[in-house]
Amino acid sequence: MTTLKTTPLNAAHRAMGAKMVDFGGWDMPVNYGSQIDEHHQVRNDCGMFDVSHMRVVDMKGEGVRAFLRYLLANNADKLTLPGKALYSTMLLESGGVIDDLIVYFMNENWFRIVVNAGTADKDIAWMKKQASLHAPQLDITDHPELAMIAVQGPNARAKVWDALPGSRELTEGLIPFSAVEMGTMFIARTGYTGEDGFEIMIPAKAAPFFWATLAENGVKPIGLGARDTLRLEAGMNLYGQDMDESVGPLESGLAWTVDLKSERDFIGKAALLANPPASKLVGLVLLDRGVLRAHQTVHTAHGDGEITSGSYSPTLEKSIALARMPVNVAIGDTVQVNIRDKMLNAQVVKYPFARNGKAVISSS
Numbered sequence: 001m002t003t004l005k006t007t008p009l010n011a012a013h014r015a016m017g018a019k020m021v022d023f024g025g026w027d028m029p030v031n032y033g034s035q036i037d038e039h040h041q042v043r044n045d046c047g048m049f050d051v052s053h054m055r056v057v058d059m060k061g062e063g064v065r066a067f068l069r070y071l072l073a074n075n076a077d078k079l080t081l082p083g084k085a086l087y088s089t090m091l092l093e094s095g096g097v098i099d100d101l102i103v104y105f106m107n108e109n110w111f112r113i114v115v116n117a118g119t120a121d122k123d124i125a126w127m128k129k130q131a132s133l134h135a136p137q138l139d140i141t142d143h144p145e146l147a148m149i150a151v152q153g154p155n156a157r158a159k160v161w162d163a164l165p166g167s168r169e170l171t172e173g174l175i176p177f178s179a180v181e182m183g184t185m186f187i188a189r190t191g192y193t194g195e196d197g198f199e200i201m202i203p204a205k206a207a208p209f210f211w212a213t214l215a216e217n218g219v220k221p222i223g224l225g226a227r228d229t230l231r232l233e234a235g236m237n238l239y240g241q242d243m244d245e246s247v248g249p250l251e252s253g254l255a256w257t258v259d260l261k262s263e264r265d266f267i268g269k270a271a272l273l274a275n276p277p278a279s280k281l282v283g284l285v286l287l288d289r290g291v292l293r294a295h296q297t298v299h300t301a302h303g304d305g306e307i308t309s310g311s312y313s314p315t316l317e318k319s320i321a322l323a324r325m326p327v328n329v330a331i332g333d334t335v336q337v338n339i340r341d342k343m344l345n346a347q348v349v350k351y352p353f354a355r356n357g358k359a360v361i362s363s364s
Contacts, residue, residue, distance in 0.1 A: 006026070006027050007050055008208060009208060012208050013050065018221070019223070029050065031223035031226065032222075035225040035226050038223060039229050043314075043358075044153070045155050046154065046219055047153055047221065048219045048222060051192075051199065052148050054115065054116060055124070056112065057123075057127070057142045057143070058112050058140070058141050059138055059140050060111075060141070061135070062109060063137060064110070064135070065105075065111070070264070072266060073090070073272075074257045074259055075264065079111075081178070082105060084105050085105075086104075087102055090123065090267075091249070092267070095275065096244070096247060097245060097248065097249055099115055099116055099119040099122075100254070112179075119239060124140065146201045149202065149210065150192070150197065150200070151197050151198050153197060157196060160187075160200070163216075163217040166182070167182060174189045185200060193234060194230060194233060194234025194356065195355070229314060232321075233354035234355055235351035237253065241294055248275075248277065250272060250276075250277040251278070251280060252324075260272065279325060280329075281323070282349070283320065283361070284321040284335070284337070284349065285318055286337070286344060290344050291311070291312055292320065294310055296339060298336070299336040299338065299343070300325060300326060302325075302327075305325035308321075308324055309322045315353070325348070333347070
């Protein structure tokens, strides 16, 4: 039997009564009570998430920007201000998605990257392989000694300022999708919920104390269950469900993360240009009673599609989904979803479904 990996906050989760589950080989909290209450807590106030299973990778050395210009589908040249972040995919030559990630520009010789937990080892191996071919002078170092805590919600920043003396002065002017160092901490105004807040990298040994301090300041812990419904409402992709190595970013609602306009070459560019997408990612709202789930078949006048992520939306009080559909399917179309051998009606909508505490699509 394989032993599950644990984060530095494992004991804290158990002390708070978390229900723990195997999440990609990690022992992680799925909820601490009511998943729906946790979801609303983040939309209406704020909550904290243990995301220490994600991996921090530093790329340092001369020419790191030029290397990232080739490695990533989005263009690292967009990063000009220290601390600014960029969301990107990293592609195979075939155009398939190795991972989606966030890269932070710190200075011309240092970029910081945060990659997904389930793909971290694969990602780092790919980065090092490409660097050995194109930029052998670079130092690529991952930091398993860093924990990461996300505090998300309309009151998240104020609660972090209360819990972390000196942080307000340093971060009040921080624009979304940027970061700043604070001693041994790295505070980024980023997140995966559609709400404002911070993702804070902190030495593992200090993480339990900071988690407890946040709790003392009224920040409630939130499990992976609510994290998934929050990110789905916000229209944010989950690697391994909404995209993977078998599908490209243009078919995954991620065209905005791919810079095809600049002259630069990047891994996967030729494949993307040679193979126009035959499908696209759209939102669905179920019109009948039922629950949309991943892998359900969607029938349309233009051919079949498939749900990639689906769940009940606590904010909309309806079942919603992301689905990969034929390119001719249009917003407003009514389609049929096969749910337990019943054909139920759903409407094609433009996502996100909810952000900043409220629904952003019509619930009718």
